Amino acid sequence: MSDYSTPVTVLSGTLGAGKTTVLNHVLAESGDRDLAVLVNDMGEVNVDADLVAESSDITEDEEELIELSNGCICCELRGDLLDAIAELTHERQFDAIVVESTGVAEPLPVAQTLTLGFDQSDLDPTEFYEETGVEPLEHCHLDTTVTVVDAHQFQRAMEAEEVLDDDGTKKHLGDLLIEQVEFCDVLVLNKCDLVDEETLAEVEETVAALQPRAEIVHTTHGKVDPEAIIETGRFDFEAARQSAGWMQELQAEHESAEEEHGVTSFVFDARGPLHPERFADFLDSLSDDVVRSKGHFWLAGREDEALTFNVAGQSIRVGPGGKWLAALPPEEREAQLEAYPQLAEDWDDEWGDRNVLFVFIGVEMDHEAIRADLEDCLLTEAEFDEDWSTYEDRFPTFEYEPQDDAPEADPDAQEEVGLAD
Known part of the structure; x- marks a missing residue:
């Protein structure tokens, strides 16, 4: 007993x-x-x-x-x-x-x-x-x-x-x-x-x-x-x-086949940054067919911080995702890469760990249309030579506390962007 x-x-x-x-x-x-x-x-x-x-x-x-x-x-x-x-x-x-x-x-x-x-x-x-x-x-x-x-x-x-x-x-x-x-x-x-x-x-x-x-x-x-x-x-x-389905989809890294009632999922992965104006416009017109989306992204003009992306029904939120490892001082960066060796596998010689990664789950989603719209949000080759600080950035800003551990997203700090205000 x-x-x-x-x-x-x-x-x-x-x-x-x-x-x-x-x-x-x-x-x-x-x-x-x-x-x-x-x-x-x-x-x-x-x-x-x-x-x-x-x-x-x-x-x-x-x-x-x-x-x-x-x-x-x-x-x-x-x-x-x-x-x-x-x-x-x-x-x-x-x-x-x-x-x-x-x-x-x-x-x-x-x-x-x-x-x-x-x-x-x-x-x-x-x-x-x-x-x-x-x-x-x-x-x-x-x-x-x-x-x-x-x-x-x-x-x-x-x-x-x-x-x-x-x-x-x-x-x-x-x-x-x-x-x-x-x-x-x-x-x-x-x-x-x-x-x-x-x-x-x-x-x-x-x-x-x-x-x-x-x-x-x-x-x-x-x-x-x-x-x-x-x-x-x-x-x-x-x-x-x-x-959670979005997490399993990220881990599986595949695109699901359409089910009988049109419930599907897919992952969007890119190395370049998103143009803040075009990505805000993308969120303004995000299809109602998207039921759930999560991920993180690199926004041009914000080379130090990762941002998180969270869609649930009609709610669209953007929040802080911590500092990119590439933005940390060399000693801190090396310590983190040693602690989390999987991060080194996708390390880019120029941009480090900065990337865009989203998963989408929805009903009757047009995968190709959403992919194409997101591809259009990425900086073009010519835009890489522009001054990114001149772009209009309508996304919320966040303050970061110094951290000893690996950067983590804080869901409580996310802000509703609705129509990307």
Whole structure:
């Protein structure tokens, strides 16, 4: 019994996807399994917790239900999340725990919290933890991450320009939806009864392209078999973090054949810099057929810094990607090349590691047209002799802190460029 570890399932999904309905069905059908529930809601009143209590025999009085309100467990309530987990597990009275995230929560930081606990560099131990000495993750483990997707509203959400407010942090609906899909072990396609077979197949093909590793489960009215999401043993942090479709496409370095419903992907790779004016125009007119795109690029006139590129639905963001190794002092550069020898394989004698690398995933994408447009964004041979500082650069600028380690992108620093403002 001393070696027992309580499995934890994290349930994610945008507002209205059906997370609470799924949770209530699992509670009703859990049989002899004794479940505890932790419900997170952004509001001061935890509406989802009330719905769980009303629709099941689970109660706060019996300490089976814990509410975390007025904040999000992927950011400001991470310490409270660990405290709640410690409360539920230190007496080891539950067979499993289900954490229902708020609709604006990103699953990756929640999983990181439930994997690293207070070892995260930016998370200080809470008063509860300091007073009790209870290690919050000592008697539990993250077992399964689940994302619930509304099959009926999926396409609309991807195309919507709606921006959600997460306690002052703006999150684009399509961007959030994709991040929830890209980091999960099980993907529950809910409300399948509201779409025809062809639409359902297209949605499934799209989410499978975004997250090839996830097991996809079809449901109506949230009726999912508890065995599909409780104590599955599917969670593996590194596998989950590395399994997004765009990352697998970059690693595979191939162009996918067109599937039945037109979901395809391809990689664009170039050594030269992008012209800032032409690339901004490219983003202004980026095809709606592109569902997801990520990568980094070299912008003419910015020879020191790499920039990151992130497209999710209608959201287009550009952010800092750190310094190119070629821009570092010789001693630092050599140290990094020694630490990361794979970077030397593609080293250019003149430009070093500066390059452009994008992956695109979409529906009915015209690969050749997008490739041609990107080729047109690259500097011409004649433009290499021009003064690049004279080009109009509408992209955001970023400040960099000195770093001892290899340069890394900071997703939180990305800025929405929309129509490349």
